[in-house]
Amino acid sequence: MSTKVRFAPSPTGLLHVGNARTALVNALFARAGGGHFLLRFDDTDRERSKDEYAAAIEEDLRWMGLAWDSSARQRDRLPAYEEAFARLRVADRVYPCWETPEELEYKRKRQLARGHPPIYDRAALRLTDGERRRLEEDGRRPHWRFMLQPGFVGWNDMVRGRVEMQADHMSDPVVVRADGTFLYMLPSAIDDIDLGITHVIRGEDHVANTAVQIQMFQALEAEPPAFAHLPKVADIAGKELSKRLGSMTVRSLRGDGIEPLALASYLARLGTGDPAQAAPSLAALAAEFDIARYGRATPKFDESQLVQLNAQVLHASAWETVAPRLAALGMTHADAAFWQAVRGNLNRLEDARPWHDVCYGEITPGIVDATFAAIAASLLPPAPWDESTWQGWTQALRDTTARKGKELFLPLRLALTGREHGPELRALLPLMGRSRVVQRLREAARAPSPVDLGQ
Numbered sequence: 001m002s003t004k005v006r007f008a009p010s011p012t013g014l015l016h017v018g019n020a021r022t023a024l025v026n027a028l029f030a031r032a033g034g035g036h037f038l039l040r041f042d043d044t045d046r047e048r049s050k051d052e053y054a055a056a057i058e059e060d061l062r063w064m065g066l067a068w069d070s071s072a073r074q075r076d077r078l079p080a081y082e083e084a085f086a087r088l089r090v091a092d093r094v095y096p097c098w099e100t101p102e103e104l105e106y107k108r109k110r111q112l113a114r115g116h117p118p119i120y121d122r123a124a125l126r127l128t129d130g131e132r133r134r135l136e137e138d139g140r141r142p143h144w145r146f147m148l149q150p151g152f153v154g155w156n157d158m159v160r161g162r163v164e165m166q167a168d169h170m171s172d173p174v175v176v177r178a179d180g181t182f183l184y185m186l187p188s189a190i191d192d193i194d195l196g197i198t199h200v201i202r203g204e205d206h207v208a209n210t211a212v213q214i215q216m217f218q219a220l221e222a223e224p225p226a227f228a229h230l231p232k233v234a235d236i237a238g239k240e241l242s243k244r245l246g247s248m249t250v251r252s253l254r255g256d257g258i259e260p261l262a263l264a265s266y267l268a269r270l271g272t273g274d275p276a277q278a279a280p281s282l283a284a285l286a287a288e289f290d291i292a293r294y295g296r297a298t299p300k301f302d303e304s305q306l307v308q309l310n311a312q313v314l315h316a317s318a319w320e321t322v323a324p325r326l327a328a329l330g331m332t333h334a335d336a337a338f339w340q341a342v343r344g345n346l347n348r349l350e351d352a353r354p355w356h357d358v359c360y361g362e363i364t365p366g367i368v369d370a371t372f373a374a375i376a377a378s379l380l381p382p383a384p385w386d387e388s389t390w391q392g393w394t395q396a397l398r399d400t401t402a403r404k405g406k407e408l409f410l411p412l413r414l415a416l417t418g419r420e421h422g423p424e425l426r427a428l429l430p431l432m433g434r435s436r437v438v439q440r441l442r443e444a445a446r447a448p449s450p451v452d453l454g455q
C-alpha cells in the first residue's frame with residue numbers, strides 16, 4: 001500500500017508557523033516515500049470557517065513550495081458522514097443526549113467540587129421513553145455522543161513511541177450538535193478511512209483525539225492509520241505560539257522578507273536536534289527526511305536563527321531566480337555582477353537596496369581626509385573599469401601615500417559607500433563607474449572637520 005498523508009487545517013485563520021511545520025512534515029513524508037499529499041479543509045464549523053482563509057492557506061502553502069496532490073473539503077462530504085453516522089446508530093455506538101450547555105456545566109462543576117474527573121455521566125442513556133418524549137415535546141433537539149468502549153487504547157506513535165490511553169477516563173465525545181451539524185472528530189476519522197490515509201501526522205494537542213478516533217475506526221470496521229504527534233512549537237521564551245491572527249503567521253514572516261526555502265529548512269529541522277541549516281531545495285529536505293528524528297521536547301522557534309538561514313538561502317540564490325524580484329522591488333539597474341557582488345551581505349532581499357543606491361544611485365558619502373581624497377581621485381585610472389581596477393588603483397595609492405591596511409581602505413569605503421562595512425569594493429567599483437566615484441571622493445573631501453567622520 002502506498003503512503004498517503006494529509007494536512008487538515010481548519011480555515012478559521014491564517015497559517016501560523018506551527019501548522020506550517022505540520023504541513024511541511026506531511027509533505028516531506030509523502031515526498032520521501034513517493035507517497036500522496038492531500039490537503040483537507042476541516043470546515044464543518046460553518047460560522048468560523050471562511051473561504052478567504054482557505055484561499056490564504058493555499059497561497060501560503062504554495063509560497064512555501066508545498067504542492068499537494070489532491071484536496072478535499074469536509075463540507076462537500078456531508079453525505080458520507082451521514083451514511084457512516086447511520087451505521088454507528090445501528091451499531092449503538094452513538095446515542096442522543098438532551099442536556100443543555102448549562103446543565104452540562106453544572107454537572108461538570110459538581111464533579112470537580114467532589115474531586116471527580118469531569119467525565120460525562122451518560123445520564124442520557126438512563127432516560128425512560130417517556131422522559132425522552134417529554135424533552136422532545138418541550139422542543140429540545142438532541143445532540144449525539146460517540147460511545148467509547150472501556151479499556152486501554154494504544155498505538156505505536158512514530159514520534160512518541162508507545163502510547164496507551166485509558167478510555168474510561170474520557171468523556172464520550174459529542175459528534176453531532178443539536179442543530180445536526182458534525183463536529184470535527186468523527187468526520188476526520190471518516191475522511192481518513194474513505195480517502196485512504198495511511199499516516200496521520202499532526203500536533204500533540206490531538207493525542208487524546210487519536211484514542212477516540214482509533215475507536216471510531218474500529219467501530220466503522222476500518223484499520224486505523226499509523227499516527228505521529230509532533231510537539232507544539234513554542235516561542236523563544238517557551239510559550240506556545242499563539243494561533244492569533246498576525247502572530248507568527250507564514251504571511252507575516254513573508255512580509256518580513258523571509259525566503260520560503262529558509263522557512264522550510266528551519267521548520268524541517270526544528271525539534272530534530274540537527275543544527276539549523278539552509279537546504280538547497282525542498283527535494284534535498286525530502287532526501288534527508290526521517291520522521292524518527294523528531295523528538296518529544298517542545299522546540300523553540302528562534303527568529304534570529306531563521307534570519308541566518310535566510311541569509312544562507314540568499315547567498316546561494318542564482319541571479320536568474322532573484323532578477324524579477326529585484327526588478328519588482330524597484331531595483332531596476334541590478335544585474336548579475338551586482339548580485340554576485342552583494343548577495344553575501346544580505347539577510348533579506350530588501351537589504352540589497354542600499355547597495356543598489358551605492359552602485360547606481362545617490363548616497364551620502366562618509367567624510368574623509370581631504371588631501372587623501374584628492375590624491376585618490378587623481379590616481380583613478382581611466383574607464384573602462386573591471387574587477388582588476390581596484391587592485392591597480394589602491395596599489396598606486398599605497399605607493400603615493402604610504403598608507404596601508406585599514407588606514408588606506410576604510411576612508412575609501414566610507415567615501416564610496418557611506419558605510420564602514422559591505423561587499424568587496426573590488427566588485428562594487430566597476431558597478432559604480434568612474435564619474436560616480438570621482439563625485440563621491442569630491443563630496444567626501446568637503447569635510448568641515450574630521451569629527452564628523454562616519455556621520
Ligand code: GLU
Nearest residue numbers: 008009010042188202206
Ligand atoms: N483541523 C484539525 C486541526 O487543525 C486537524 C487535526 C488533524 O490533523 O486531524 O487541528
